[in-house]
Amino acid sequence: MDNAINTMLAHRSVRQFTSEPVADDVLNEIVRCGSRASNTGNMQLYTVIATREEPLRSELCQLHFGQCATAPLWLTICTDVNRYHHYCRVNGCDEPFSNLLWFTSALIDASLFAQNLCLAAESRGLGFCFLGTVNYNTEKIAELLQCPKGVIPVIAIAMGHPAEEGRMSERLGNDAILHHEVYHDPSDDEIRLTHAVRDNDPFNQRMVEENGTRNYCEIFTTKRYPRSTNEAVSADLLSFLRKNGMIG
Ligand SMILES: Cc1cc2nc3c(=O)[nH]c(=O)nc-3n(C[C@H](O)[C@H](O)[C@H](O)COP(=O)(O)O)c2cc1C
Secondary structure (H helix, E strand, O other): OOOOHHHOOOOOOOOOOOOOOOOOHHHHHHHHHHHHOOOOOHOOEEEEEEEEOOOOOHHHHHHHHOOOOOOEEEEEEEEEEEEHHHHHHHHOOOEEEOOOOHHHHHHHHHHHHHHHHHHHHHHOOOOOEEEEHHHHHHHHHHOOOOOOOOOOEEEEEEEEEEEOOOOOOOOOOOHHHOOOOOOOOOHHHHHHHHHHHHHHHHHHHHHHHOOOOHHHHHHHHHHHOOHHHHHHHHHHHHHHHHHOOOOO
């Protein structure tokens, strides 16, 4: 197997880091690798903000509820139509990219950028953890990082030199996720079978005991991501996208 495939198959999130900083040349290299990802129209409608200096680093960590507190490098990847609109203005062109279509396109571009960057980081021996909490405090994070109109934090990554190996977590097999020709809507038995890898995983079974839920699935629907929180966070996010002018 080549190096890229080895790196991908060995992936695991890392949440504990040594105090060793990430060198500037490594940061520049992984951002260059991120930039090589395909992107809509080659317009690169994303920006990455690297936060390393105190007190900003700790303030940002607090907005992620204190997760990954030892990470020396925080990467906040934003959808960014501000830069392209500026390019439009200096060329005397219309500025037509503040709408759902372009938020979605920019979000896809930002995700591809992020994953390429992360693979490069793992190739260089760095560890990282994506933090979905960026969606819970988007407006406050945008304020802290001084994001202008048209710039929306969508992906957060805590990164550094690993102080733990990280756990190799299970994945669904291809029989669950790969459909041939058309969508195959699975039967109840097929769902049970394909998700057995998840339900029977010893680590996940310990989580069920610790959480006191009926099964692994219920951890996600009642503890981690309950409906009430999902709806409240979605409402805040939508309101911020409108206030920011990203969508109408
Ligand atoms: C968009 C996204 C958001 C995530 N948010 C968090 C988070 O807030 N906290 C956390 O500890 N891990 C977070 N993770 C990491 C996932 O929990 C992890 O990728 C998943 O459990 C699979 O484990 P692995 O990456 O070690 O293979 C996030 C991952 C992604 C892609």
